[in-house]
Amino acid sequence: MQAQLRETATELAAVLWREHTVYRERGGGVVIRGDHVRRWISLAPTGGRDQALVRAGRILDGGTTAPARLEAVVDLTSGTAELAAVCRRLLAETAAEAAPSTAGAARPARAARPGRASRPGRAEGRAKAARPRRGRHTGVGSWVVLLCVGGVVAYWAYSVFGAGAY
Structure with missing residues (x-):
């Protein structure tokens, strides 16, 4: 296999x-890496005969690979052209998902699932969390640990030097 x-x-x-680079x-799978397009494809064996799990993902800055975004099971006997069509579809969907984050644009709001109410105030919470913290650098827990160690x-110093001096 x-x-x-x-x-x-x-x-x-x-x-x-x-x-491309193939490794x-x-x-036991095989990875096809396209650094110039910042994408990768993985072919891994499945339990079925002549089938492979195809996964597609992005290559991040610095050359590390992001986890697979999409995957599909394909029949290896179908031919290279059909397999390439499946891979192109996965790569296109991966590129479409990554487009807003690479362009620096804000992520579009996701539609709420049917039967679920959207949570108000989420955008404000994200903006607040993204700001750097100011003020106290050492937390309360750190001060408690430092006082205990002190x-x-x-x-120890009292038991060694203070009690023996009398």
Whole structure:
């Protein structure tokens, strides 16, 4: 199965992108990485015969990969063209999801699920949470720990130096 995945991934990579890197994953799958388009595709074996789990995701700044955004199970016997069409659809949906965040625009409000009321004041809470904290740098819990450690050191010093002097 690994040899079939590797061969399929190499053919698929040549169809999808001119510049690509194909490498093996730890779990036995194969990853096709397109650094110039900042996307990756993974082909992993499934329990079914001649089937693979195709996952698509983004490549973040610095070259690290984000977790898979979309996935689909495909039949490897269907051919490279059909497999490439599925991968292009997944990549397009991944790019569409990532477009607002890469453009620096605000994320559009999601529609509320049927039967659920939207929560008022969420935008204000996000704006408030995004602001840097000002004021006290050391929290109350840290002061309590420091006082306890100071008390233990003072008790030790008293027991060693103070009690033996009399």
